[in-house]
Amino acid sequence: MVGGFRVAAGRFLDALACLAGRRCQLCDAVLADSRHFPLCPDCAGRLAPRRGGYCPECGICYADPTAPVYPCLACRMSPPPWSALAFQGPYDGALKELVHRHKFGHEHGLGRLLAFLAGQAWALRGLPRPDRIVPVPMLPALVLRRGFNQSAELARMLGSFMSRAPLLDGLRKVRDTRTQSSLGRAARRSNVSGAFAASSGVQGLHILIVDDVMTTGATLAECTRACLAAGASRVDVFALARAL
Ligand SMILES: [Zn+2]
Numbered sequence: 001m002v003g004g005f006r007v008a009a010g011r012f013l014d015a016l017a018c019l020a021g022r023r024c025q026l027c028d029a030v031l032a033d034s035r036h037f038p039l040c041p042d043c044a045g046r047l048a049p050r051r052g053g054y055c056p057e058c059g060i061c062y063a064d065p066t067a068p069v070y071p072c073l074a075c076r077m078s079p080p081p082w083s084a085l086a087f088q089g090p091y092d093g094a095l096k097e098l099v100h101r102h103k104f105g106h107e108h109g110l111g112r113l114l115a116f117l118a119g120q121a122w123a124l125r126g127l128p129r130p131d132r133i134v135p136v137p138m139l140p141a142l143v144l145r146r147g148f149n150q151s152a153e154l155a156r157m158l159g160s161f162m163s164r165a166p167l168l169d170g171l172r173k174v175r176d177t178r179t180q181s182s183l184g185r186a187a188r189r190s191n192v193s194g195a196f197a198a199s200s201g202v203q204g205l206h207i208l209i210v211d212d213v214m215t216t217g218a219t220l221a222e223c224t225r226a227c228l229a230a231g232a233s234r235v236d237v238f239a240l241a242r243a244l
């Protein structure tokens with residue numbers, strides 16, 4: 001299965017390289033060696049996926065990135081509702097800059113780079129391929145205001161990487177919530193409680209829920225519960241970046 005993904009990933013990158021003219025997708029330097037696509041060696045170093053020193057359940061990053069991967073105390077006491085999690089790295093440095101530029105700078109070309117990083121991070125965790133990929137939804141009014149939902153875009157790109165059609169309306173936001181970043185841990189959970197509903201399209205399927213940035217995981221946990229309540233057989237979650 002891993003070999004198949006390598007071939008699929010290679011084809012995916014070739015297609016992107018043709019579109020992008022073999023330039024570094026972060027700093028725009030011309031790539032001396034096209035095998036480096038999509039990032040020059042310098043940017044690839046700054047955007048290397050996290051390989052150690054984190055909790056595999058919730059993705060919280062420990063101070064030492066070379067430490068082993070082991071569950072944090074909170075997850076040992078109360079594991080999250082999803083079966084497995086993958087993420088690219090902490091929401092910091094070059095990754096934070098990239099997510100921010102894509103989300104608020106309307107540099108939609110960066111979506112392809114984010115998709116590459118997402119695919120790479122997901123493949124690195126060695127998780128089974130899901131049946132469908134479902135983005136964390138935004139309220140329609142917010143999508144209209146911003147012009148796009150970054151998580152939906154990630155789900156689309158990750159879907160083409162995995163040869164899986166995204167299920168863009170697998171989850172709906174059924175009521176408004178306050179911005180999670182302004183709230184403490186307990187308040188975040190009650191803020192999103194019951195805020196999402198899953199469609200019957202997830203029934204009996206292995207679902208991968210995709211978000212751009214995961215903070216405490218309260219939103220992803222609530223989306224996971226909604227999919228399980230609607231009959232999903234397994235739910236994994238993917239976040240591009242894990243807030244520190
Ligand atoms: Zn670069």
Ligand SMILES: [Zn+2]
Nearest residue numbers: 055058072075
């Ligand atoms: Zn944890």
